[in-house]
Amino acid sequence: MKNIKIGPVNLYLLWIVICLSLWLFIPVLSAGTDSSAQAPFVIGIYVIVALILGIFIISILNMFLFREWVKKFWHVNGFIALITGGIILYFIIKMITL
Structure with missing residues (x-):
């Protein structure tokens, strides 16, 4: 049997595929709601x-789990962490100032 190694890029891609597959199941998940409900949007x-x-969590975990990869490609992991962290911080500030 082949050993499957999940690297940092594969971890990102796996998470994106999982979220996109959930996105495709939105009509199935909201099938029992009223037609004017906002369930698909939510x-x-x-x-x-x-x-x-x-x-964001994967980019933080990559710093600890894949140290050699992060040393080579620190700019990729740092860019992803800064962008997603900035989005999270923006929405936290927006929720506090409501």
């Missing part, structure tokens, strides 16, 4: 929030 926003938080 579930879609939850998927986007999970995508952003998951990518």
Whole structure:
């Protein structure tokens, strides 16, 4: 049996594929709601929030789990961490100042 090694890039791609597959199931998940309900919108926003938080957590974990990769490609991991962290910080500030 082949040993499957999940690297940092594969970890990002796996999370994106999981979130996109959940995005495709939104009509199935909201099938029992009223036609004027906002359930598909809310579930879609939850998927986007999970995508952003998951990518941020993966970028933080990559610093500890894949040290050699981060030493080579620190700019990729740092860019992803800064962008997703900035988005999270922006929405936290917006929620506080409501």
